[in-house]
Each structure stands twice: as structure tokens, then as C-alpha cells.
Amino acid sequence: xxxxxxxxxxxxxxxxxxxVGLVALVALAIDAGNAFSDRRHAQNAADATALAAALAKVRxxxxxxxxxxxxxxxxxxxxxxxxxxxxxxxxVEIYNPPGAGCDGSVPNPVNLAADPNDLIEYxxxxxxxxxxDTFFAPIVGIDQLHNCVEAIARAKPATYEELFxxxxxxxxxxxxxxxxxxxxxxxxxxxxxxxFDNSTGTCAMRANGNVYLEVDTSYSIVGGYCQNxxxxxxxxxxxxxQQVPYPPQINIPAPQITCRGDGYxxxxxxxxxxxxxxxxxxxxxxSFAPGNYCFNGNVTFNGNINVTASGxxxxxxxxxxxxxxxSTFTCNNLxxxxxxxxxxxxxxxxxxxxxxxxxYLASGNVSWNGNVTNTFTAPQSGPxxxxxxxxxxxxxxxxxxxGNSNNNITGTIMGISAPVxxxGNSGTTGYHSQIIGYTIxxxxxxxxxxxxxxxxxxxxxVPPSIELSK
Numbered sequence: 001x002x003x004x005x006x007x008x009x010x011x012x013x014x015x016x017x018x019x020v021g022l023v024a025l026v027a028l029a030i031d032a033g034n035a036f037s038d039r040r041h042a043q044n045a046a047d048a049t050a051l052a053a054a055l056a057k058v059r060x061x062x063x064x065x066x067x068x069x070x071x072x073x074x075x076x077x078x079x080x081x082x083x084x085x086x087x088x089x090x091x092v093e094i095y096n097p098p099g100a101g102c103d104g105s106v107p108n109p110v111n112l113a114a115d116p117n118d119l120i121e122y123x124x125x126x127x128x129x130x131x132x133d134t135f136f137a138p139i140v141g142i143d144q145l146h147n148c149v150e151a152i153a154r155a156k157p158a159t160y161e162e163l164f165x166x167x168x169x170x171x172x173x174x175x176x177x178x179x180x181x182x183x184x185x186x187x188x189x190x191x192x193x194x195x196f197d198n199s200t201g202t203c204a205m206r207a208n209g210n211v212y213l214e215v216d217t218s219y220s221i222v223g224g225y226c227q228n229x230x231x232x233x234x235x236x237x238x239x240x241x242q243q244v245p246y247p248p249q250i251n252i253p254a255p256q257i258t259c260r261g262d263g264y265x266x267x268x269x270x271x272x273x274x275x276x277x278x279x280x281x282x283x284x285x286x287s288f289a290p291g292n293y294c295f296n297g298n299v300t301f302n303g304n305i306n307v308t309a310s311g312x313x314x315x316x317x318x319x320x321x322x323x324x325x326x327s328t329f330t331c332n333n334l335x336x337x338x339x340x341x342x343x344x345x346x347x348x349x350x351x352x353x354x355x356x357x358x359x360y361l362a363s364g365n366v367s368w369n370g371n372v373t374n375t376f377t378a379p380q381s382g383p384x385x386x387x388x389x390x391x392x393x394x395x396x397x398x399x400x401x402x403g404n405s406n407n408n409i410t411g412t413i414m415g416i417s418a419p420v421x422x423x424g425n426s427g428t429t430g431y432h433s434q435i436i437g438y439t440i441x442x443x444x445x446x447x448x449x450x451x452x453x454x455x456x457x458x459x460x461x462v463p464p465s466i467e468l469s470k
Contacts, residue, residue, distance in 0.1 A: 002254065002381045005440075006357065008243065012162055013353040014151050018026075022349050023167060024197075025419070026166075027343070030135055031132075031135060031145065031363070032145075032437055034132050034134075034135075034145075035145040035147060037113075038130055038132045038147055038415055039147045039149060041074070041075075041146075042128045042130050042147055042149045043068075043149040043151070044074070045071055045074035045076050045128060046073060046126045046127070046128045046150065046151035046162050047073075047151045047314045047468060048071075048148045049067045049092070049094070049126045049128075049151065050067070050072045050125070050126040050151040050152060050153035050468065051076070051153050051466060051468065052066050052067055052069075052070040052367045052382075053066055053067035053070075053094055053096075053124045053126065053153065053155075054124050054153035054154065054155035054466040054467075055125060055155070055265070055466055057155040057186070057462075058095070058158075058464035058465075058466060059420070059464075060155055060224045061305060062286070062414075063094070063096060064094050064126060067092075067094045067120045067124075067126060068092055068094065068324070069139060070124075071092045071128065074265050075347070076091040076128055076130065077088050078088055078090060078091065078160065078231075078279070081460060082379035084158055085281050086363055087291070090128070090129070090130050090131075090242050091123075091128070091129040091277060092126070092127075092128050092326075092444065093126070093127040093128075093129075093245065094124065094125070094219075095124070095126075095138070096121065096123070096124045096125070097120040097121050097123055097124075097125075098112075098120070098123050098124070098152055098296065099125065101125070101127065101128060101150045101382050102148035102149065102150050102406045105259055106423070107123070107125070107152060107470070109190055112152060112154070112239060112469050112470065115180050117161075118154070118156065122154055122155055122156050122157075122286060123152055123153070123155070123469060124152065124153050124155055125150065125151070125152045125156055126151045126152075127148065127149070127150050127155075128147075128148070128149050129146070129147070129148050130146075130147045130328060131145070131147075131363045132144060132145045132146075132147065134158065134196070134280070136413060142281055145245040147192045149299060150274070150463055150470065151468065151470065152371075152468070152469045152470040153466060153468050153469060154465070154466065154467050154468075154469045155464075155466050156465045156466075157464050158461060158464045159460065159461075159462050160459040160460065160462070161459055161460060161462050162415045162434075162454045162457065163250070163414075163434065163436065163437075163457075163458065163459070163460055164244065164436070165196070165220075165436075166193055166434070166452070167194055167195060167196035167217075167220060167434070168192075168193035168194065168433070168434055168435065168450045168452040169188075169190060169194075169195045169196070169434075169435050169438045169450065170193070170195075170196045170197075170198070170205075170206075170312045170435070170440075171198060171199065171435040171437060171438050171439050171440045171442055172198050172244075172245070172246055172247075172248065172416065172417075172436065172437070172438055172457055173198060173199050173390075173438050174198055174199060174200065174243065174246040175199055175200050175201060176183045176199055176201045176204075176206060177199070177201040177203040177206065178201075178203065178206050178441075179197055179198070179199040179204050179205075179439045179440070180195065180197045180204065180205040180439070180440045181204070181205075181206050181208070181362070181382040181439070181440075181442070182207045182208070182209075182211045182213065183206075183208045183209060183441065183442065183443050184208070184209045184210070184211075184442075184443055184444045184445060184446070184447045185209060185210045185211075185444070185446075185449075186207070186209065186210070186211045186212065186213075186442045186443075186445075186446055187212045187446070187447045187448070187449075188198045188211075188212070188213050188398065188442060188448050188449075189212075189214045189215055189449045189456065190214065190215040190216065190449075190450045190452065191449070191450065192216055192217075192451065192452045192453065193215070193216060193217055193434075193450070193452035194215040194216065194217035194218045194219060194220060195215060195218075195219045195220065195221075196220045196221075196233065196241070197219075197223070197241075197259045198222055198243055198246065199221075199222060199223050200222050200223045200243065201223045201224065201248065202223055202224040202226070203223075203224055203225070203226035203275060204221050204222065204223035204224060204225070205219065205221050205223075205225045205226075206225070206226045206227065206228075207226075207227040207228070207229075207233070208227070208229055208408070209227050209229045209230070209231075210229060210230045211227070211229065211230070211232070211233075211234045211341050212231075212232045213231070213232065213234065213235070213237060213460050214232075214233075214234040214237035216235065217235070218235055218236045218237070218238040219233075219235060219236070219237050219238060219242075220238040220241040220425070221238065221239050221241055221297055222239065222240070222241050222242070222243045222254070222302045223239075224239060224240065225237055230274075233250075246337070247365055247393040247416055247417070248416070249308050250414075250416065250460060252360075252383075252384070252387070252390055252392065253383065254335040254337065254360065254392075255313070255315070255335055255360055256340070257292050257294065257313045257314075257315040257335070257337055258275045258292065258294075259272065259292045259294035259315070260273065260291065261273045261274065262274050262275075263275045263376065263448070265440070267286050267290075267402045268285060268286045268287065269286070270286070270288045270289065270293070271289050271291070272289065272290075272291025272292050273291075273293070274294045274296070275293065275294065275295050275296070275297070275299075275321055276295075276296050276297045277295060277296065277297025277298045277299060277300075278295070278297075278298075278299045278300070279298065279300045279302075279304075280301050280302065280305060281301070281302045282303070282305075283303050283304045283305060283392075284306075285307075285308070286301070286305060286306070286307050287307070287308045287309075287323055288307075288308070288309040288310075288312045289312075290311030290312060291311075291313070292297055292313045293311075293312065293313065293314050293315065294315045294317060294320075294439070295314065295315070295316050295317060295319060295341075296308070296318045296319070296449070297315050297318060297319040298319035298321075298322060298323065299314070299319065299320070299321045299322065300322040300324065301321075301322070301323050301324065301327045301329070302324045302325050302327065303324075303325045303326065303327065304325065304326045304327065304382070304415070305325075305326075305328075306327070306328050307325040307327065307328065307329045307332070308329075308330045309329075309331040309332075309334055310329065310331065310332045310333060310334075311328075311332075311333045312331070312333070312334050312335075313335045313336075313337070314332075314334070314335070314337065315337045315339055316336070316337065316338045316339065316340075316341035316364075317339055317341065318323070318340055318341055318342075319339050319341050319342060320342040320343045320344060320345060320364060321336065321338075321341070321343075321344045321345070322340050322344075322345045322346075322347070323346045323347065323348070323350055323352065323372075324345075324347045324348050324350075325344070325347075325348045325349070325350070326348060326349050326350055326369070326384055327348065327350045327436075328351045328352060328353075329346070329352045329353075329354070329413075330352075330353050330354070331353075331354040331355075332354070332355050332356055332357075332359075333355075333356045333357075333358055333379075334357045335357070335358050335360070335384070336356055336357075336358070336359045336360065336361075337360045337361075337362075338360070338361035338362060338363055338364045339363070340361075340362070340363055341361075341364045342363070342364045343359065343364030343365040343366055343397060344359060344367075344368070345366075345367045345369070345421040346367070346368045346369065346372050346374060347367075347369045347372065348369075348371070348372060348429070349371045349372065350372055350373075351373045351375075352372060352373070352374045352375065353373070353375045353376075353380050354376050354377070355377045356377065356379040356380070357376055357377065357378065357379070357388070358376070358378060358379060358387055358388060358389075358390070358392070358411075359369075359388065359389045360384070360390050360392075360394055361389070361390070361391050361395060362391075362392060362394075363397070365398045365400070365418075366389065366391070366397075366398075366399045366400070367395035367398075367399075367400045368400070368402065369400075369402045373407070373408075374407045374408070374409065375407070375408045375430075376388055376407075376408075376409050376410070376411070377410040377411060378410060378411025378412070378458075384458075385458070385459075386405075386411050386412060386455075386457050386458045387411060387414070387458040388409065388410070388411030388412060388413055388433065389412075389413045389414065389415075390412075390414050390415075391412075391414065391415035391416065391417075391418045392416055392417075393416040394417060395415070395416075395418060396418060396419075396420060396438075398418060398419050398421060399413070399415050399419070399421070399422075399437065400421045400422075400423065401419050401421070401422045401423065402423045405432055407431070408429050408430030409432065409433050410432040410433065411433060411456065411457065412434045412436070412457045412458035413432060413433050413434070413435045413436065413437040414458070415435075415437045415438065416436075416438070416439055417438045418437055419437060419438050419439045419441065420435060420437030420438075420439065420440050420441070421443065422441070422442050422443065422446045422448055423440075423443045423446065430449075430452065431448065431449060431450040432450075432451050432452070432453060432456050432457075433450060433452075433456075433460070434452065434456065434457040437449070460464075
């Protein structure tokens with residue numbers, strides 16, 4: 001006898017199991033999709049919150065209140081005055097500096113830093129915890145899904161920073177060879193700093209002749225280095241350095257010097273006002289009373305003349321400022337603005353000694369010639385703090401130091417598009433300066449020592465900035 005086993009009812013079981021699986025998949029898609037949507041929304045909110053808090057920080061506001069307000073606008077409510085009622089499913093945390101993140105680890109400041117000089121206090125961390133109710137997952141005991149998102153923003157305040165990373169000798173020309181040239185019997189010694197050459201030329205920096213070069217940091221060169229003759233170089237070559245845009249974004253405002261009425265002279269004293277020009281050939285002692293002087297011609301002192309000026313501002317609209325012969329020039333709190341003149345020249349065998357002085361030459365060249373001894377110190381405060389000599393972009397005239405000058409110079413010397421040349425037997429052993437030119441040339445028997453100290457040199461204002469770091 002044959003026994004038949006029926007299979008009726010098995011299809012129903014398979015259908016039921018299939019429906020259960022399909023429902024599970026739908027539940028997974030809906031609940032997981034809701035959680036993913038919340039996570040994306042929370043991340044956008046965290047980013048916006050971090051940036052808002054960073055902006056408040058650089059503006060001197062309450063970064064926590066501002067951040068929580070932005071989180072509230074994005075529907076992540078937490079306690080702060082004026083916010084909508086907080087919910088048990090949301091927690092917004094703001095930390096400055098950052099703490100442990102969603103994964104429990106504390107961010108490494110080195111990895112966050114956009115600049116190696118950044119402080120960890122520049123960074124603001126936002127963490128948003130949120131819980132998403134599920135619709136289908138409770139069947140398997142999951143009532144909520146948890147999200148944790150994190151954002152970190154950088155809030156760097158306005159700072160004053162040294163130019164070109166504090167290189168004591170800087171050539172800004174972006175291309176070509178010999179942009180820094182040591183030619184002849186040259187002795188260049190740079191203490192506490194080094195050299196930066198912005199040119200891409202294969203021989204951007206070149207040393208020819210009997211040359212001794214020594215730096216404490218490095219020769220940082222965008223292009224290449226070449227040498228010929230008996231050259232001694234102490235200090236590492238850093239070839240392939242990062243080029244800076246030319247012209248650099250350096251904005252130093254021109255002085256505002258105005259004069260009323262005509263100036264005049266009583267005895268050997270000059271008084272403020274407008275002058276066509278001044279030429280003094282008689283020996284003796286001369287002085288400028290405090291105030292503003294505007295010249296539309298040459299200002300020249302010849303012979304054995306001693307000139308003093310204190311609390312004085314000179315504006316040279318035409319002509320040049322000249323100290324010749326055995327004349328000496330002594331000043332304190334002096335500002336010389338060459339707005340349209342042909343330059344400034346110290347010649348002869350004199351002795352010039354000025355403290356708190358800035359020379360700002362929008363036009364005209366500068367030359368320190370002969371056996372002149374120049375002792376110049378830039379002001380330590382005010383808009384031209386630590387700026388000794390400035391030739392802005394567009395003034396292509398030369399800055400030249402010639403002869404046997406024994407100079408003691410403190411403060412930055414900067415010619416954005418000016419070629420800088422040190423010639424002859426110049427004994428420039430007293431530089432406490434950053435020397436910046438379009439090109440730099442050392443010629444003849446020049447002996448140049450720079451004792452660099454960033455506190456004694458011009459520092460540019462870097463505006464505050466904010467950005468997302470994570």
C-alpha cells in the first residue's frame with residue numbers, strides 16, 4: 001500500500017516568514033533612515049554651532065550662549081536664557097579648549113593646528129547627543145537609537161606676527177637668479193635667524209668670490225643656490241621653500257602730516273609750517289622746534305653743522321633730504337615722510353644719531369654714503385612700532401649703504417620693490433634689523449652682522465580668522 005504525505009500548509013508558513021523578514025527590513029530601513037537623517041542634521045547643526053561660537057570668541061562675546069542659540073535654531077534645544085525648552089533626548093556640549101570627543105579621545109593639538117604656532121585655546125569643540133525614537137525596532141527591544149556628532153572650529157584672534165617667519169635677510173623677487181647675491185670679499189653673519197629667498201631661479205641665491213656666510217637657522221630658498229670661488233657656508237640649505245605671493249599683503253598706512261601757514265626761522269631755529277626748501281651752508285648749531293614741516297624743495301645741510309630735531313614730523317613733497325660734509329643730525333621722535341620727493345641722503349663724514357625714528361618713503365631713493373656713522377632706532381610703540389625704514393610697493397628706487405659706514409641700526413628696513421645694496425668696506429656690524437628688499441646685494445668688502453630679535457622688528461597685524469578644523 002502506498003502512503004502519500006501531503007505538503008499543504010508549507011507555503012503559508014513560508015509566506016508568513018517572508019512577511020516577517022520583509023517587515024524587519026522595512027523596519028530597519030525606516031528606523032535606520034530616521035537615525036541617519038537625524039545624524040546628518042545634527043552634524044550640520046554642530047558645524048554651525050562651532051562656527052558661531054568661534055565667531056563670538058574672536059569678537060569677544062559669550063561663545064557658549066551664542067553656540068547654544070544656534071543649536072536651538074537648528075532644533076537641538078538645550079538650556080540657555082531665551083531658548084526653547086530643552087528636551088531629554090538632546091544634549092549640546094561646548095568646550096573651549098576641546099575635551100574628549102564622541103569616541104572618548106581628546107583631540108591632539110598638533111593634528112588640529114593649521115599653524116604650528118596655534119594654541120589649543122584657539123579651538124572650540126561642539127558635541128551633540130541625540131536620541132531617535134524607533135517605530136518598528138521596539139519589537140526586538142530597541143526603543144531608541146543614539147547619535148553623537150562632533151565639530152571643532154578654529155577661532156584665531158587677531159595677532160601681531162613677524163614677517164616672513166622672522167628671516168633676517170629677505171629677497172622678495174619671485175623669479176630670476178642672483179636675487180640674493182654675495183659678490184666679492186663678503187662676510188655675512190646672521191645670529192638668531194637666517195635667510196629667505198623668494199625666487200624660483202635655479203641660482204636664486206649666489207655667492208661669488210671670497211665669501212663667508214653663517215646663519216643660525218637656515219638658508220630658506222624657493223629656487224636653488226649656486227656658489228663660485230672660495231666660499232664658506234655655515235648653516236643648512238632649505239631648498240624648495242614655499243613661495244609667498246608677490247607683492248605681499250602688507251598694508252602700512254602712509255603718515256598723515258599736514259602743515260598750516262608758512263614756516264619761518266628765528267636765529268638758528270626753524271619753526272613749523274610750509275617751506276619751499278632749506279639750504280644751510282654756515283657752520284653752527286641748528287634746530288627744529290616741535291611740529292609739522294612740509295617741504296616743496298630740497299632740505300640740505302652742508303659743512304660743519306649740528307642739526308637737532310625732537311617731536312618733529314617732516315613731509316617732503318619734492319626735492320630730497322640731505323646731510324653732507326661733516327654735518328651731524330640728532331633727533332628723537334622723528335617721522336620723515338617722502339610723499340613725492342627724490343629721497344634721503346646721508347653723505348660725508350658726519351655722525352647721525354636718531355631714536356624713535358621712522359623714514360617712510362613713498363618715492364625716492366635712500367643712500368648712506370662715505371664715512372657716516374648712523375645710529376638709528378625705530379619707535380617701540382604706535383603705528384610704526386619697530387619700523388625704521390619703509391619703501392612701499394611701487395617705490396622701485398634703490399636703498400644703498402656705501403663706503404665705510406659703521407652703523408648701529410635697530411628696527412625693520414623694508415623695501416617691497418626696492419633693490420637693497422651694501423657696498424664697499426661697509427662695517428655694518430650693529431644691525432638689529434630685519435632687512436627686506438626686492439633683491440639683496442652684498443658687494444666689495446662688506447662686513448655685515450645681523451643680531452636678529454623679533455621683539456625689535458616690525459610685526460604685522462594678522463586679522464582674526466575662523467574655520468572648521470574637524
